Amino acid sequence: MTEYAYEPVPGLPEQLPPGESVLWQGAPRWQSLARYAFHTRAVALYFLALVLLNFMWKLTDGEPLRAAVAGAVWLTILATITIALLVLLAWAMSRSTLYTMTNRRLVLRFGVAFPMAINLPFARITDAGLRRYADGSGDIPLTMEGPVRAGYIVLWPHAQPWNYWPPRPMLRAVPDAAEVARIFAGALLAARTDLAQSVAAQGPADAPPAIVSTDPATVILPIAGTTLH
Numbered sequence: 001m002t003e004y005a006y007e008p009v010p011g012l013p014e015q016l017p018p019g020e021s022v023l024w025q026g027a028p029r030w031q032s033l034a035r036y037a038f039h040t041r042a043v044a045l046y047f048l049a050l051v052l053l054n055f056m057w058k059l060t061d062g063e064p065l066r067a068a069v070a071g072a073v074w075l076t077i078l079a080t081i082t083i084a085l086l087v088l089l090a091w092a093m094s095r096s097t098l099y100t101m102t103n104r105r106l107v108l109r110f111g112v113a114f115p116m117a118i119n120l121p122f123a124r125i126t127d128a129g130l131r132r133y134a135d136g137s138g139d140i141p142l143t144m145e146g147p148v149r150a151g152y153i154v155l156w157p158h159a160q161p162w163n164y165w166p167p168r169p170m171l172r173a174v175p176d177a178a179e180v181a182r183i184f185a186g187a188l189l190a191a192r193t194d195l196a197q198s199v200a201a202q203g204p205a206d207a208p209p210a211i212v213s214t215d216p217a218t219v220i221l222p223i224a225g226t227t228l229h
Contacts, residue, residue, distance in 0.1 A: 029135075103191065116154075124146060139170055142168055148169065152165070
């Protein structure tokens with residue numbers, strides 16, 4: 001039995017209500033999570049530079065070659081342990097995370113020690129982004145209308161870096177990110193259309209906010225009338 005055996009539907013804390021259906025489910029790719037969230041490559045380069053500098057410093061300081069090699073070996077062992085722990089943490093977070101997209105909302109279920117699930121209704125999503133990586137995985141950060149109940153520390157690493165207040169929830173390191181963005185854009189468009197029809201049936205009112213690009217550093221990906229940037 002796993003820590004998520006209690007879930008009536010995988011990734012969801014309760015059964016879906018009538019009219020709601022699952023469009024997509026996925027988890028972060030642990031290799032991408034390790035590289036882009038835990039920066040294992042940068043950590044490895046840091047230790048490599050540290051080993052080389054320490055080695056050269058000992059030699060130029062007049063210490064014997066054996067002492068310089070010993071120092072390099074100990075730093076290499078420390079680097080290996082550090083990177084292994086980061087990779088293990090990325091694997092554990094990937095294993096405990098499941099993103100669920102329905103025709104009405106996104107649900108982020110995550111937590112290694114303290115599992116939790118966060119509902120993100122489409123009606124509150126005002127902006128979405130797509131950042132793709134070389135391996136095909138990518139991040140989809142979201143901007144929410146109104147407060148986000150979970151703080152940045154609680155959401156991390158499922159939050160966009162350097163956006164502390166308000167935090168931006170994010171689908172992190174999802175495989176085949178372009179396809180996930182396509183499904184997401186279609187679901188958002190359908191939800192906005194349903195909302196517009198509902199508002200029109202009730203009388204004139206302001207249109208729901210458009211999902212538009214606000215960050216010129218990210219990729220523009222127009223899909224089915226909805227813009228993911």
